[in-house]
Structures are given as C-alpha cells and as structure tokens.
Amino acid sequence: MxxxxxxxxxxxxxxxxxxxxxxxxxxxxxxxxxxxxxxxxxxxxxxxxxxxxxxxxxxxxxxxxxxxxxxxxxxxxxxxxxxxxxxxxxxxxxxxxxxxxxxxxxxxxxxxxxxxxxxxxxxxxxxxxxxxxxxxxxxxxxxxxxxxxxxxxxxxxxxxxxxxxxxxxxxxxxxxxxxxxxxxxxxxxxxxxxxxxxxxxxxxxxxxAGSISGSCKMLKNSIDEDIILELENKGIYTIPIHEKAFAQDIMKIKACQQYVGNYFKNNLVLLDTGLVKLMVPYFPVEILRKIPGFENAIFIDPYAGGIGNSVxxxxxxxxxxxxxxxxxxxxxxxxxxxxxxxxxxxxxxxxxxxxxxxxxxxxxxxxxxxxxxxxxxxxxxxxxxxxxxxxxxxxxxxxxxxxxxxxxxxxxxxxxxxxxxxxxxxxxxxxxxxxxxxx
Ligand SMILES: Cc1cc2nc3c(=O)[nH]c(=O)nc-3n(C[C@H](O)[C@H](O)[C@H](O)COP(=O)(O)OP(=O)(O)OC[C@H]3O[C@@H](n4cnc5c(N)ncnc54)[C@H](O)[C@@H]3O)c2cc1C
The missing domain is CATH 3.50.50.60 (FAD/NAD(P)-binding domain)
Known part of the structure; x- marks a missing residue:
C-alpha cells in the first residue's frame, strides 16, 4: 500500500x-x-x-x-x-x-x-x-x-x-x-x-532595426593550403585589408559588438572552427579573391556571404x-x-x-x-x-x-x-x- x-x-x-x-x-x-x-x-x-x-x-x-x-x-x-x-x-x-x-x-x-x-x-x-x-x-x-x-x-x-x-x-x-x-x-x-x-x-x-550577424564561413579546401596549415596550427590567421572598397560601416551594425574596433576593420581575422570563420558579416567575393591564397574562396555560411548575412x-x-x-x-x-x-x-x-x-x-x-x-x-x-x-x-x-x-x-x-x-x-x-x- x-x-x-x-x-x-x-x-x-x-x-x-x-x-x-x-x-x-x-x-x-x-x-x-x-x-x-x-x-x-x-x-x-x-x-x-x-x-x-x-x-x-x-x-x-x-x-x-x-x-x-x-x-x-x-x-x-x-x-x-x-x-x-x-x-x-x-x-x-x-x-x-x-x-x-x-x-x-x-x-x-x-x-x-x-x-x-x-x-x-x-x-x-x-x-x-x-x-x-x-x-x-x-x-x-x-x-x-x-x-x-x-x-x-x-x-x-x-x-x-x-x-x-x-x-x-x-x-x-x-x-x-x-x-x-x-x-x-x-x-x-x-x-x-x-x-x-x-x-x-x-x-x-x-x-x-536589429543587427547583422557578424561572421561568415568558408570552405577550407577553397583556400590555399599554407594558409589553412597555419590556421589549423594556431587557430587564428590574420590578413591586413588593403582594399578599402569593403563597406567598413557594416562593422557598426553587427550583432557581436565585441569584434569591432580598428583591428577588426583593418584586418581579416580568420578562426578555425572546422570551417574557416571570417570575422566580418560579409565580404565581397570579387575583393576576397584578389587576396593571394583566396583566389578560389567559397562561402558556405551564409551562401550569400559575399553580399549579406542574417538579421x-x-x-x-x-x-x-x-x-x-x-x-x-x-x-x-x-x-x-x-x-x-x-x-x-x-x-x-x-x-x-x-x-x-x-x-x-x-x-x-x-x-x-x-x-x-x-x-x-x-x-x-x-x-x-x-x-x-x-x-x-x-x-x-x-x-x-x-x-x-x-x-x-x-x-x-x-x-x-x-x-x-x-x-x-x-x-x-x-x-x-x-x-x-x-x-
Ligand atoms: C553566424 C553567427 C556566428 C556566431 N558565432 C558565435 C560564436 O562564435 N560564439 C558565440 O558565443 N556566439 C556566436 N553567435 C551568436 C550565438 O549563436 C547566439 O547568440 C546564440 O547561440 C543564440 O541562441 P538561441 O538559442 O537564443 O537562438 P537561436 O540559435 O536563434 O535558436 C533558435 C531556434 O529556434 C528555432 N525556431 C524558431 N521559431 C521556431 C518555431 N516557431 N518552432 C520551432 N522552432 C523554432 C530556430 O530554428 C532555431 O533553431 C553567432 C551567431 C551567428 C548568426
């Protein structure tokens, strides 16, 4: 009972x-x-x-x-x-x-x-x-x-x-x-x-309203092997951005405000998360592909990472x-x-x-x-x-x-x-x- x-x-x-x-x-x-x-x-x-x-x-x-x-x-x-x-x-x-x-x-x-x-x-x-x-x-x-x-x-x-x-x-x-x-x-x-x-x-x-998501991802095998080797070794790889055609203002409206500031504006910061995480909301493909090693770069998230990101x-x-x-x-x-x-x-x-x-x-x-x-x-x-x-x-x-x-x-x-x-x-x-x- x-x-x-x-x-x-x-x-x-x-x-x-x-x-x-x-x-x-x-x-x-x-x-x-x-x-x-x-x-x-x-x-x-x-x-x-x-x-x-x-x-x-x-x-x-x-x-x-x-x-x-x-x-x-x-x-x-x-x-x-x-x-x-x-x-x-x-x-x-x-x-x-x-x-x-x-x-x-x-x-x-x-x-x-x-x-x-x-x-x-x-x-x-x-x-x-x-x-x-x-x-x-x-x-x-x-x-x-x-x-x-x-x-x-x-x-x-x-x-x-x-x-x-x-x-x-x-x-x-x-x-x-x-x-x-x-x-x-x-x-x-x-x-x-x-x-x-x-x-x-x-x-x-x-x-x-809102904010644009702050990073996009690229396929590893679309990028030069030596860059990927260093990225996989250190977790991070940085490239100065000489091309000013990229809309820097977009950094002000990104969701993750912890990754703004001059360093993130003037450099492309790549992180190794299994994919190549690029710490900008988007980046024009035609500019990206002018950077040595990125001639064949392909976005995998978002697929339209060359022009935009989620809001x-x-x-x-x-x-x-x-x-x-x-x-x-x-x-x-x-x-x-x-x-x-x-x-x-x-x-x-x-x-x-x-x-x-x-x-x-x-x-x-x-x-x-x-x-x-x-x-x-x-x-x-x-x-x-x-x-x-x-x-x-x-x-x-x-x-x-x-x-x-x-x-x-x-x-x-x-x-x-x-x-x-x-x-x-x-x-x-x-x-x-x-x-x-x-x-
Ligand atoms: C591209 C990008 C990169 C990021 N990178 C990082 C990072 O490196 N580190 C970090 O800490 N944060 C990062 N963030 C932020 C982080 O991902 C989010 O702030 C956090 O994970 C939000 O979690 P959430 O569960 O609140 O919402 P979400 O991740 O948006 O999840 C909400 C879920 O609800 C589902 N859903 C919505 N409506 C319905 C419905 N009606 N019925 C059923 N399901 C529904 C959606 O499909 C979704 O799966 C990133 C965000 C993005 C977009």
Missing part, C-alpha cells in the same frame, strides 16, 4: 515542460528541465538542433570563461563540457580577446543531439510551432504547422531573434541563405507573440530576472529572445535558469534568481535594466566584450582562476543547485 501510494504521488507530480526552439538556449533549458525532474519536449523547426550555434564556435573568450566555470560549479556544465571536448583550439588569444576556445562546428550537432536523447529529452525535429491556445493567461498547448497539438504545464520560448525572412529582406540584404534555412523549414515564429505578448526590436546605430535581435520579450515572461503566467524565455544577449554561453546560462524555473513554477515552488555577485546573475539583471534606458536598445550584452564585459571588470566579476570561481559560487549557496530535482 505504501509503495502504491508513493507511486501514485510520483505520477501526479509529473510535470510537462515544452521548449520551443532548439538553439543553445533551448537545449540548455531542456537539460535543466529534465534534471529538475520534468518530462521535457523540445520542438525545433529545422532538421538539426543548435540553431545559430551550428555556425558559431567561440567559447570561453574573456568573461565567458567565468560564466562557463560558474555554470559548471552550479551543476549545469554538460554543454560546456561538450563544447570543451569538441574544441579544436583552446586558450587562443586574439585582439581584445583572451583564452578563447573554438569548438568544431562540423561535429558538435550530433554530439548534442545524442546527449539530449540520452538525457530523456523528447526531441521533435522538423516541427514548427505556429499557434498557441491560451486560457486564463496560461498557454495550454502549442499547435504545429501540421495541426498537431502539444499540451504542457509550462512553456519556454527559445525561438531566438533572427528573421523572419521578411525582416531579413527589410533590414538586411535579402535572405542570405543562412544556417537557419528558413526557405526550407519556415521562418521563426515567436511563442511569446503567439500568446499575445508585445515584443520589441533591438535597434542599431543606423535607423534600421537578428529583432525579438525581445519583457521578462523578469527568473526568466519568466511578463503577461503569461506559465511562459519562460531564454537566449537572444530574452533581450539583446549575444552568444552561446549567454544562451546556456539563461536557458539553464529558465529550464529549472519552469519546473519550480509547475510545482508551485519559489523561483530562482542567479545571485548578482555572479557573472550570470549580473548579465540577466543588467541586460533587463539597460534595455529600458535611452539608447538601451542599441546595446548588445555579452560576457565577452562591449558594455557588459566592462561592467564585469569594474565589479570584479571577471575571474579566471577556477578555484576562486568555485569558492564564489559556494558562498552564494548555488554549488550543484542545477543537479538537484525540484520536489
């Missing part, structure tokens, strides 16, 4: 979390939700997980090192460990950036996908959420393009902030055929917006510091969606918190805020506050540079000694917190 009752209690306590969008934020949310004790369904419109993370790669540069170690100490190091394990280069320094690691974008997706499956995440690929049913301020279910319905207790919007295609056309240079592959899988649809939340757009220094930061939802979306009682958010935050590590930090809090919310428990003495906690509250200030929507928030890294240094939150970071997390009481089930 005692066993039957215990079993019954366990069954009635099961909670169902639905995560929409399987970029780094959605993957981190799903893992955190499972570890906190929920059944998690992760819905992704494309045929692969990781979203823009499929063509990223840079981790642990500047304050991202601190944030990554904080996640590990707080019991949410799975994705950091995977990207570390699949890093082609570690401890790479480049102008204004220290101790970067570069994960192999050609190997990361299958590794993350099988990790999610082994954790017990129910992964639905090639399924796009196009509608929701809201009753009494709560989302009851989401509706997929094929009219299938998926019900849940709590939902997490991790649909990112790129596009939809109409906005890439309006604010960029057309659909550049980026890794999100909207022509094949459909454009982004925001769950928060479907549920009636009014979203905002980021602005850039020009008068248009992002077009979708900001109002939220609090627990990552709960304002206006809907059972909706959380993470990643770029949660407010001009750029980066994989940033998506993992916010995703982890959203996943854990989604379970707390379903079980009627108090929600967590990350302590403001941590880089993660500070980023979440800083980004939310700064967006509201005049000019705030022109800012970009990342542990790795721009305004927030400056703030991190001023507040002495930028630490690179792993023991010191572990001690700090211990003093906050957050050591291993994301490893425990929420009861």
């Amino acid at each position: 005692a066993i039957a009752q215990g079993f019954y209690e366990e069954v009635v306590r099961l909670v169902y979390i639905i995560v929409v969008g399987a970029g780094w934020a959605g993957c981190a949310s799903a893992i955190a939700g499972i570890k906190a004790g929920a059944k998690v369904t992760l819905i992704e419109k494309a045929d692969m997980v990781l979203g823009t993370g499929l063509v990223g790669g840079i981790m642990r540069n500047n304050g991202r090192f601190t944030a990554a170690e904080e996640l590990i100490c707080a019991g949410a190091g799975e994705l950091i460990n995977l990207t570390d394990k699949l890093s082609l280069h570690q401890n790479v320094d480049f102008p204004n950036h220290k101790h970067a690691s570069l994960y192999d974008v050609t190997r990361i997706e299958p590794a993350v996908r099988s990790f999610l499956k082994n954790m017990g995440v129910k992964l639905l690929l090639k399924k796009r959420v196009v509608d929701s049913v809201v009753v009494n301020n709560r989302i009851i279910k989401v509706i997929l393009e094929e009219e299938e319905e998926i019900a849940g207790d709590v939902f997490i919007d991790t649909t990112g902030s790129a596009g939809p295609m109409a906005k890439c056309r309006k604010f960029g240079r057309g659909c550049s055929m980026c890794i999100l592959r909207c022509p094949s899988f459909g454009s982004r649809v925001s769950l928060a917006e479907l549920a009636g939340v009014k979203e905002e757009e980021g602005q850039n220094v020009g008068e248009t 992002r930061l077009l979708s900001i939802v109002p939220r609090d510091n627990t990552m709960k979306v304002k206006g809907v009682d059972n909706l959380f958010c993470a990643g770029e969606k949660s407010g001009l935050m750029v980066g994989h590590t940033e998506a993992m930090v916010t995703g982890t918190l959203a996943g854990n809090n989604a379970v707390r919310s379903a079980k009627g428990r108090a929600l967590l805020e990350l302590p403001s003495s941590t880089a993660g906690g500070m980023l979440i509250s800083y980004a939310r506050e700064k967006i509201k200030t005049p000019g705030g929507k022109k800012l970009r928030f990342t542990f790795s540079g721009s305004v927030f890294f400056k703030e991190m240094k001023e507040k002495k939150l930028y630490l690179i000694d792993k023991e010191e970071i572990a001690k700090k997390i211990q003093t906050t009481g957050f050591t291993g917190i994301f490893n425990s089930r929420v009861t």
